[in-house]
Amino acid sequence: MNWPHKDIVAIADLSREEIYTILDMSTSFKEISKRDIKKVPTLRGKTVVLLFYEASTRTRLSFELAAKRLSADTTALSASGSSFQKGETIMDAAFNVMAMAPDCIVIRYPYAGLPRKLARELPCSIINAGDGTHEHPTQALLDMYSMREHFGTLEGLQVAIVGDIAHSRVARSNVYGLQKVGAHVTVVAPKTLLPPGVRTWGVDVSCDFDPVIQEADVIMMLRVQRERIDEQCFPDEREYAYFYGLNKRRVDMMKPGAVIMHPGPMNRGVEITHDAADGNRSIILNQVENGVAVRMTLLYLSLGGNVNGD
Amino acid sequence: MVIKGGRIIDPANNRDDFADITVRNGRIQEILPPGAALPSGEEVIDATGHWVLPGLIDMHAHLREPGYEYKEDITSGSLAAAAGGITTVVCMANTEPVNDNAAVTQYIIRKASSIGLVRVLPVGAITKGLKGKELSEMGLMKQAGIVAVSDDGRPVESAAVMLRALEYADTFSLPVILHCEDRALSAKGVMNEGALSSRLGLAGIPAIAEETMVSRDVLIAQYAGVPVHITHISTRGSLEIIRGAKQQGIRVTCDTTPHHLVLTEDSVGTYDTNYKMNPPLRHEDDRHALVEGIRMNLVDCIATDHAPHAGDEKALDFDLAPFGIIGFQTLLPLLMKIHLEHDIDFSQLLACVTKNPAKILGLDGGALGQGSMADITIFDPGPTWTLTEEMILSKSKNSPFLGWTFNGRVVRTMVEGRTVFVSD
Ligand SMILES: [Zn+2]
Ligand SMILES: [Zn+2]
Numbered sequence: 001m002n003w004p005h006k007d008i009v010a011i012a013d014l015s016r017e018e019i020y021t022i023l024d025m026s027t028s029f030k031e032i033s034k035r036d037i038k039k040v041p042t043l044r045g046k047t048v049v050l051l052f053y054e055a056s057t058r059t060r061l062s063f064e065l066a067a068k069r070l071s072a073d074t075t076a077l078s079a080s081g082s083s084f085q086k087g088e089t090i091m092d093a094a095f096n097v098m099a100m101a102p103d104c105i106v107i108r109y110p111y112a113g114l115p116r117k118l119a120r121e122l123p124c125s126i127i128n129a130g131d132g133t134h135e136h137p138t139q140a141l142l143d144m145y146s147m148r149e150h151f152g153t154l155e156g157l158q159v160a161i162v163g164d165i166a167h168s169r170v171a172r173s174n175v176y177g178l179q180k181v182g183a184h185v186t187v188v189a190p191k192t193l194l195p196p197g198v199r200t201w202g203v204d205v206s207c208d209f210d211p212v213i214q215e216a217d218v219i220m221m222l223r224v225q226r227e228r229i230d231e232q233c234f235p236d237e238r239e240y241a242y243f244y245g246l247n248k249r250r251v252d253m254m255k256p257g258a259v260i261m262h263p264g265p266m267n268r269g270v271e272i273t274h275d276a277a278d279g280n281r282s283i284i285l286n287q288v289e290n291g292v293a294v295r296m297t298l299l300y301l302s303l304g305g306n307v308n309g310d
Numbered sequence: 311m312v313i314k315g316g317r318i319i320d321p322a323n324n325r326d327d328f329a330d331i332t333v334r335n336g337r338i339q340e341i342l343p344p345g346a347a348l349p350s351g352e353e354v355i356d357a358t359g360h361w362v363l364p365g366l367i368d369m370h371a372h373l374r375e376p377g378y379e380y381k382e383d384i385t386s387g388s389l390a391a392a393a394g395g396i397t398t399v400v401c402m403a404n405t406e407p408v409n410d411n412a413a414v415t416q417y418i419i420r421k422a423s424s425i426g427l428v429r430v431l432p433v434g435a436i437t438k439g440l441k442g443k444e445l446s447e448m449g450l451m452k453q454a455g456i457v458a459v460s461d462d463g464r465p466v467e468s469a470a471v472m473l474r475a476l477e478y479a480d481t482f483s484l485p486v487i488l489h490c491e492d493r494a495l496s497a498k499g500v501m502n503e504g505a506l507s508s509r510l511g512l513a514g515i516p517a518i519a520e521e522t523m524v525s526r527d528v529l530i531a532q533y534a535g536v537p538v539h540i541t542h543i544s545t546r547g548s549l550e551i552i553r554g555a556k557q558q559g560i561r562v563t564c565d566t567t568p569h570h571l572v573l574t575e576d577s578v579g580t581y582d583t584n585y586k587m588n589p590p591l592r593h594e595d596d597r598h599a600l601v602e603g604i605r606m607n608l609v610d611c612i613a614t615d616h617a618p619h620a621g622d623e624k625a626l627d628f629d630l631a632p633f634g635i636i637g638f639q640t641l642l643p644l645l646m647k648i649h650l651e652h653d654i655d656f657s658q659l660l661a662c663v664t665k666n667p668a669k670i671l672g673l674d675g676g677a678l679g680q681g682s683m684a685d686i687t688i689f690d691p692g693p694t695w696t697l698t699e700e701m702i703l704s705k706s707k708n709s710p711f712l713g714w715t716f717n718g719r720v721v722r723t724m725v726e727g728r729t730v731f732v733s734d
Contacts, residue, residue, distance in 0.1 A: 232474035
């Protein structure tokens, strides 16, 4: 069976079966990372360009390792997205990169929509590593992989996503993905951090964290940024941490077996305390480890790999 | 305790009849028909010839503590409220420091409970320092005991901040009480703007300073899907906007003050600063509209906006004196006056200071049913009396009603079954 997608732009584009294909294949790719020699020749001769217009050490490193473990050549280009406000446009830059004939461009960009546009305009594969507040599909896939790895299934799983839902591409991608695979999602935030129209998302919405915590199998905490204070989304970090932070008191309320996730980077002491982030319920480091395997799968599939792996 | 022989008027239970009330553990145990056997050995309060009312809730007052104790403090304010038959005082946040954090809220609540007279329920500021920029810690203040948030004293200018504030308050199910005033339009105004202000040489506050903000806030409330309460509306225009909003199903409620129901800008002609308040006294047409608004249930509540100011502050020129008048001890007498002069059911007026504010603020109170909190005001409708400065228990005496003659007076006020005021 051939993989039908040239690009990975949004979870919204993937079917339930395709998501499961990615998760299944990632288990074999994860095995490679456990070997003594963590490298296979699968993508030898392919070129992957990492275009990061927004700071992200973690995601860039994850993609870079994923490409290298598959023997692809990688070039990373980091710049500030604001350099496109005048003069050269982002499309000029993209066509310049394209002239170097890469097989895949991994793009992170501070504004929504560019990966979709590149996927349409360029012949190479485009993998969206996060565009504005739109989507972050590879994060959602590694999150779903981590949940399935831990619980054995995603069907019927109760997932609470807590924090700045309004401005989070991670929340959007996870909501779309988790719904497709049959998990049940509750988003938790003050009303000021809920996106308009959230009632149409088909998720449960709560402003009260405590009752949700007692029901959830997975508590996914989102990073909350200080600039939201200036945008009058909440008064200060003290009040935010009190009502929406994951602390010892709330960890003690969690169901037996329930786990804590965070896409990183964490604001320790704001949305998550040390007890929660580093305690035995946290699978935050598993998320990081699984990120490489899932991205190997996505590079492999996008660059023409066969679904059966041969 | 037994309250015997009185006429019970309780809008919350649609009651207006003669009955006896037994009180136990701070709550109403039973309401018995006249002549029914009463428990023996209880203290009996003879209410024959008196009206027995749910304790009044004043949902808009300034107690001035902390920070302005020379104008009023929680003790003097509580005494004045109790004497006025008010058992619950909802106090605004424009103290010094502003009630924008849980520490100030706790201070007010502890102080009030140590005084042990009326129930004092603080309102938190919408924004820190009432500056209209950053949201205050509404969640933490709610845990400390605020019952609402408000921008009274310094209205939120930015519509964006207002939208966020409504959403954030609703996150914690906190009612929002709005003082609607575009301060760029009211500017240096000190009285209602119009022919009279020009003639008197005083800068005016136009009706639209209030009405444009009422419109704005109703629209923001509708968009946010959050209820709002607009306080001290003073113009026919505001009432019309609220009427339209209510007809559309927008969750908006409002109050007006006793003084806007009985006084007009004509009183300002003497330059007496006891007629200087914000919003200002308006035209007779506005006053009439507000009275009719009560009759038609468009105005939900009546609140005093009790705003004490020291004598030397009010002794300044009309242009310079601070806005505001006291109102606790004249609330019920003025309701009586409106009842008598405008033939509005007394129980309808009473609902505006009992059942309706209790509902809007989500309070346990404002009713005289079995099991209700025994917050009870006993009112003697008979006597006529004249208000003098000596009768005023507030530290400040800034009332335009000094020298007025009223019908009926409060004879006893009880909070959770404890008598906190008895007339002599
Ligand atoms: Zn006001
Ligand atoms: Zn006021």
